[in-house]
Amino acid sequence: MASSYETLTRRSRDLFRRARGVFAGGVNHNARWYEPYPIFVERAEGNHIWDADGNRLTDYWMGHMALILGHSPRIVAESLRMQIGKGTLFGVGSRRSVELGEEVQRSVPCAERLRFCNTGAEATMYLVRLARGFTSKRVVIKMSGGWHGYNTELNAGVHPPFYGPEGAGILGEEQAHVRAVRFNDLDAARRAVRASKGDVACIFLEPVLGAGGCIPADGDYLRGLRELADESGALLAFDEVITGFRLSLGGAQSWYKVTPDLAALGKIVGGGLPVGLVCGRKEILSRADPSRREGFISIGGGTFSENPLTMAAGLATLQHLRRNAATIYPKLDALGRELRSGVDSAFAESSVEAHTTGAGSLFLTHFGVLPVNAEEAASGMRGSATRYALAMMTRGVFLLPGHAGGLSTCHTRGDVTEFVEKSGEVAGLLSARSSK
Ligand SMILES: Cc1ncc(COP(=O)(O)O)c(C=O)c1O
Known part of the structure; x- marks a missing residue:
């Protein structure tokens, strides 16, 4: 899985090498560092980002969840x-x-x-x-x-x-x-x-x-x-x-x-x-x-x-x-609910224990018990979270590994359906891996 991430993101890898020569660890926020290396973004619009290699990804990180109206509304x-x-x-x-x-x-x-x-x-x-x-x-x-x-x-x-x-x-x-x-x-x-x-x-x-x-x-x-x-x-x-x-x-x-x-x-x-x-x-x-x-x-x-x-x-x-509060928040809540329950069902179908927590338009999938505090969240399998996020990236979906996602008003029901389908594909891979 990671090798396909590496095949798709060669320019990001080169930029990361250069960044490591400039910034401590190659990043300007610790959360932005992940293995094997983070992507570098060229431009963003609505709910999409385009990375240095020209890959278009549907963004669910949304600028640390700051961009509720999408990129550059x-x-x-x-x-x-x-x-x-x-x-x-x-x-x-x-x-x-x-x-x-x-x-x-x-x-x-x-x-x-x-x-x-x-x-x-x-x-x-x-x-x-x-x-x-x-x-x-x-x-x-x-x-x-x-x-x-x-x-x-x-x-x-x-x-x-x-x-x-x-x-x-x-x-x-x-x-x-x-x-x-x-x-x-x-x-x-x-x-x-x-x-x-x-x-x-x-x-x-x-x-x-x-x-x-x-x-x-x-x-x-x-x-x-x-x-x-x-x-x-x-x-x-x-x-x-x-x-x-x-x-x-x-x-x-x-x-x-x-x-x-x-x-x-x-x-x-x-x-x-x-x-x-x-x-x-x-x-x-x-x-x-x-x-x-x-x-x-x-x-x-x-x-x-x-x-x-x-x-x-x-x-x-x-x-x-x-x-527009009367339409925006109910729509975001409904999409958030749909995403959380859809992802959990997709993982359950592949017999991978996963629970998506969150509220409203926020979500994060945990691999392990359904956590009610940080101690329980930390006991989940972090490795799976990174593999999940990287595999989603190779399918055109951007999640920052190990971090919550947030929907914006640019995300549609179609995006959520696609997110759930792709999570299902990744669930199959994670399940095959754990049964080997
Ligand atoms: C809950 C919470 N408080 C405070 C901060 C710090 O905000 P900033 O990154 O703008 O300093 C963050 C950043 O992500 C946060 O999530």
Whole structure:
């Protein structure tokens, strides 16, 4: 299988060789590295990408799941074209940034106030600072498998063995007040709160655990965390960088009807350009008002924060989503459901134990038990996930090995049918391999 991947992607292999001479490991994001080497993309349109060898692939990675309207949607491209003529960086606020902020406020229940930044990692860093500043407490309870971007403190318990710093250069001291607990396990969260003896600033989680396995939270679990936070004087905070404007216009908090005190968003909000934002209750965010003399919480640098191009792309995207929410989200949900159940049936027919998790338009196939937390997801057969993704690529479907996929408004029922059929072909190969 891998040899056919290699036959089809010779130019990508050559580019990867060159990239290794420039970038650490040949990549600019660790998730983009996979064996034998990643593809390099020349162009993208709608739900397709064309790689360096001219292969056209139907894309299900969709720019780290940021591209809910597909690649270069016309409305975003036009808005960007207009904005380029008017300036690409003002270094001060603009009408568009106010309008985009108002769009977020209108849709996201907890967003009484917000701040834009450039990445999800910055947003989660600010979120932690706001939580600590507001509560005057130190401990952050996060989930094992919870990925919140590359900020130092939260790079704890992300990958197996889900304990301590993710690598050299991150000091244990820098994470002294971060605790990783099992996702979807209310007792584990209760124990961590008790052990922290009144010092918990926030319970922080992705309502759908993303990199940890694309696993939705149980609704009762989220409601239980809301109560636990309220009882203990901690804040409840959601990382909605993936789920914001994806599960619904109001993100996972609307989907689950659980409103956090703070949330971090990114991805879709930028309409395909770099973005992050932290939002939450007015009384918390008002502590970050620079005119404040006492109790000021310092967040908010960023030369490129609220840059006009991101604001233009984000505004075109969010306005389109809001105006068409009644058709877009039910369609994405239906396609997501169809894809998840279709893929599972296809694998079952070949007697391969596989379960596709996710919610709405998100999905990830696991080889092994149906996981409810990152520990269980990690116990599945990673090798099969990579073989599956590579075999799908040789059939014209792009999944980033080991990572969740996300549908866009450009994907059709026909695409999903094709995805399921191709998964069935690959299931046959995986099954033949495991029976040898
Ligand atoms: C849940 C979650 N939080 C935070 C981040 C970090 O966002 P960024 O890559 O924009 O820094 C990501 C990125 O994938 C994410 O999935």
